[in-house]
Amino acid sequence: MNFKRLVIATFLAASQVAMVLPASAEEAVPNTPPSEANVSGQTVNNPANGNQDPNAVTGETVNPDQGQVEGQTEGQVEGQVTEENGGTTVPGNEQEGTGTDSTVTGGSTTTTTPSTNSLSNGTGAGQLILMMDSKKMYQNGKEYLAGYPMEVKKGVSYVSIRAIVERAGLQISYDNKTKETIIQRGADELRFKVNASNYKVNGVTTKMSGTSYSAKNNFMVPLTAITKALNMPYEWDQKGKRVIVSVSTKPIASFSIGNKEVISGETQVQYLTNAYSPSGLQIVNEEWIGREEMYMTPGAYTVTYRVQDSSGQWSDPFSLTVNVRKPHTPPVANFTTDKDTYKMGELITYNDLSTDEVGIKDRDWENKQLAFFSPGPVSIKLTVTNEFGLTSSIEKTITITNETLYTRDDFNKIFTPVGDKYAFDGTQVPTWEKVNYTFTSDSTTLIRSNSPETVFSEGVVYRESAIGDTRFMIHHANATGKNVKMYVIATNKNTTETARLTQTNFGFAGPNQYATGVGKASVERYYQSMQTGSKYKDMWIAPGESKIILNDLSATAMKQGEVISLFADLYSDHTLQYDVIMIDSSKDPFVYLPYLSVLPSDIHNRGTYSDATRHIEYGDLIGTKPVRLLIGDNSSDPFLVGEDGPTGEYKLNAGNFGVVYTIKLYRVAPNTLITFNPRGGFYTGNIMVNGNIVPVALSSGLSAPNENSVLFRSGDREQTVEFLFTAAPGSNLSVNLLFQPLPEVKQP
Template sequence: MNLKKITIIALLVVVQAAAVLPSASAASVTSSDKTAAAAQTQTAAETTKSQTANTATPGTTTEVKSVQGEQAPQDETEVPAEGQPADANAPTDTQQPPVDEQPADGEMQTDGSTDPVIETPPSTPVQNPNQTPTKNPTTNTPAANPSATPAIDFAAATEGNDKLILVINGDKMYQKGQTYTAAQPMTAKNGVSYIAVRSFVDRVGLKLTYDAKTKETVISKGSDELRFKLGTDTYTVNGVPTKMKGASFQQKNTFMVPLTSITQALGIPYTIDYKAKTITLTISSKPVASFTVEPKKIIAGETMVTYNTKSESPSGYEIVDERWEGRQDVFTDPGVYTVSYSVQDSKGQWSDPYTQTITVEAPNVPPVAQFTTDKETYRMGEPITYTDQSYDPDGVLPEANSRVWENQKGAYFTPGPQTITLTVTDADGAKATVSKTITITDEMLYTQDEYNQLFVPVGSKFLFDGGSVPPMHKIEHLDTMEDVTLYRSNSPESVYNTGKLYEDTLSGKVRFMIHHANYTKQKVTMYVVATNNNATPTTIETLDSGFGGPSPFAMAAGKVSVQRYHQAVMDGSKKSTVTLQPGESKIILTELNAIPMANETVISLIADVNSSQPITYSTLMIDPSLDPIQEAKNLPVVARDGVHNRGTYPLATKIFQVFEPIGGSTPSKLVLGDNSSDPNLTGTDAPFNTVESNAGNFGVLYKIHLESVAPNTLITFNGRGGKYLGWIVVNGQLVELSAQSMGLVGAGLNTSSEAGVIYRTGNTSESVDLEFTPAPGSNLSVNLLFTQMPARKQ
């Protein structure tokens, strides 16, 4: 050994001796100074030990001895969310940013929306959570500082209450005196605190499932439901998309979400203790009571009330008792009552009262049926004026179907007593009936025909000699056409197999007449799909539209569609526009597809649209689950039924102008839809390129101008092809064809011997304008009849 090495060894021996032997000055240190020095020595030792543990070489094994009286941490078990797939790429960054503006006292109350993130101060040693702290056997434990804050027993702090304590940035949870270990510690990412979902849910008493179809983790409590997807910052709260403070992620097969996403949505309050680094949540363990009441309408003294109770315990305890306040099985008096319901669990806890307000109505008072006539005695054929004075003492009589008359006529034509009866029904179904007898003398004022021509109301009908119509004078008219193309989709009318029912490419103004019945034995939806095959955008303007159905009655659907179409033409209420980009398809005339069609129901549509470029229009009847845009591209057009009509017909608005005087002593008629006086339109079945004739001219709009109609002329509507239900516009007023009349059963024109009154001229000549389109489902041809009325008598 050389001299240099000997010198170094000697110096080391001297230094070690100096460190062991106290100096003279050290012997004079006071007791308090010794305590402080010992505390500093212990802190330095623990810091060194913690740093050594955190920098241990990976893969090495170190034997660690527990401090006497301190239990080693429990083994961590990672529990992934139920059904949640593992994500090897899930982010694991747990950097903890600082919290702004922490309260000075270290504690803060929150409603569940504040993120409890704490940055560990740099001066505080970081302990490896996977290691148990060790005690240095060669160092004496320093004396306890009597002023130091004693350790808090968090588990004991939750004994006998509804508190749940979480350790910020830790994996320990304390509840009901027990200590639990989360699958992953509370983790901070970008200023947001995340918790392990399953571990938290188990402690809070929520239900956790996984929806494999939507790939969502579902948390539910009672009627509340939260749905989370991996890797997104949006979740749904009872079906409403809601933004979270950060995106969910997966950490070591454990699904992590922001703590506030659960606490805020479910209203779980908590306290943040920044000094203790804990969050204390208040988890209600009270049972929950609720009930419903049946029926909805409760009548005093009559209704037996049924109370359907529902109760549960968040902690799973048995419900052992209940308590009611204000409950009555039969409420004797009308008024507003408050009923409360509470339940008690097996631990003796009572729920908060669940309260409902119940409105009890007074018993229904039946309606009063009452009417008068302007006289007590009438001549035969003399008009009778009825005044209905019926009313409901505790409500309003419904407008429809509330009154039923028996033997009510506008006039009687046989002498003797006539008893008229009126029955009224209120909204609650109570009825009242009244009868009155009048006397008819043997004196004649008007004959039946005279009375009908003079007094049957506009929109009503009467019987006449239908055989008198064929020989009537036929009115000549000057015809012009408007440039409107008719797209008629009406064959097959009864559809037995779904598919594309018609298709054509058209530009300019197009009128749709679509009328189909569903006989596919399944629910279907009708569509009109418009496709722009041009190189530039095209706008389609809907001008007017009338839709009827779905209805089990073809005539009823057709009648409603015509009424709504005429109304839309008059008021412009259905105007809209849609723009199609090149190659784009969209659904138009959406009233058609608003309601799926049940089997054996009918729809009817009449509508006008306009486009500046050619558009391909496709009519579909398909399963509601299918995509109509895709089906319009792929489906072939089905074959027609060989009976009904479909096709594309140009010049589909006919303008009739009549300049010759009409009326006077010679009865005359204007014929529509007979293919003689009014020829059918000629067109093409576009998909099959066959020539077609528009039988009945359904879908055609007639604009009729009568230049001079004689004074005292009756204009009636008479169906010649069979039953007819519809509407016509007369001088800007919609008139029904025809309403039920006094003395005649049923609405509509049922035979060729029924005439519907649509207009009467006054004492001078008048011009009259009519607009009419045949109602789908009804029968053509029809006549407009012009006859001179008899003179009025006193």
């Protein structure tokens, strides 16, 4: 019989039977013989439909492990690794071996059987008896010979993989390319390598209780590696010095319910069957008990399924409980307001009292405002939706009198939530007095890779060398017409010294098609890394070595039209060359880097700039009158001057994108409102205020010049307020921080 088919068929047949084993089951001689138990109702994933060849036994003696593979080269395991006993994720090493495909014919049997005393209860149908320290195996009263005795090493029982798999009627093969012995049963697949402590079960790398090896050309593996993966019950007969393994070849039946849920009187139940014969026989009959196409009454219903193969054998019954739920009811929308009558400009408090049996997924308000500024009746509506798509609505009418508590502008200043926006007359802002601040700078090198912003071909989008504190700002869109990846490759061109590269802060977003969205998200994540320190890492780059850094950038391929945005702060103790490249996602960046040309810039800005961290400190009292602090205007805040890394051309960092500002105002007056107002166009991003990240703005961005976003309100005492800000890619500069006195708070 073909060597591949034998192992696969045996392995799959046995995997349908579950077992309960003591913790000492791996040991050769446990103190107490374990008892055998069957677990019913086990679902089988992707079983075959009986297409394997049956393993007939012919009439001559055979060594079942003749010609097994050997080898011992080690390599890395990829993918998830689980423990054989318990499922804990662990690292592992995958071993490679060498060998060739081989086939094996069926083995003959003799009529020799163990004595009655030694066999006791181990001669039942579907049982395989393995004798300790012996080649002998017994099945259905007949003796077979393994190629090598079952033996114990370091407390682990090892068996010849071919012997046990062949006797269980599975299929075995060998993959010359991966150097793996493969056992299959239906769609289930196990892969073993010689000299390995791991094996793969349906692609998942799993740790064995011991290390596989080759003994006189026989592939030896821990017994539990096979019995565990294939759910083959076995027990240890201490008196007879033998292991009794269940290798039943009855067909296997299972099914699952394809519906997410079953509702009485509504759901047509989908029964998804899985049935096959481990011996490859055709499934010719099936039987159901308790099956209904639609259940009319809620409750728990047991459904049982079994199948028959062409030899007449019936499978064990497989049962599932179908939980039938009553029809879903819609949610109940409900809300109240703290009063029924309000003055114009009076704050309205809403209390959402909506309920649902499972949970409300969406709330949609109509005309819900914090205050109204025209007299008369006002209707407010709430619609709630649960996770089943059922909805409910409620409408409430309140009355607005003709009395005024606050004007719209005063109300917005006092009550607009921090991070939200309100409209005002921004045309008057240029008349406000400027805060005449001064600043100092840190010698941070800014590498701004933002041109060509839209990349039409593969190539190097930026190249520069730097040492010390270095900040990357990268913002590009893919217009190549194919999937690409972006990489930053650091090369140490020093011939003698290893460079240490430290990453401190990092924020990345994308790829997706919304440029302003990824720009905003990258800045927010950059700030978050400052708060948590979670992106700190060190790496070492040897002389002449190149390494990919900022790995999140290249983790996901960019589709046509998608955008990425990145901020990162690094420090290197030696000069490193940085190449920012975009290439086809299937290509190796190290192979293709020497052949990539530097792409020409477009109208957007790229360059290398010094002194890219600015510190603003202001000690005078602020907030007693309307004033503005202007950023990115090239007057109060002059633009950085630098050069293009690849060409050496003069560059001006318009808007000062990539510059990080720390702003410390030592004396902010009591009851001061601080807002963010864009002047150069649309803006959406974030700013840190006293260590907290505040969106600009929460629900959407800001349009210049007549929208602003609330950042902070001081209390009833003078205080210090600190900001940290960098401009979000995709937005526009300049911007103002506005300071003005809050209106007097009134009682309704």
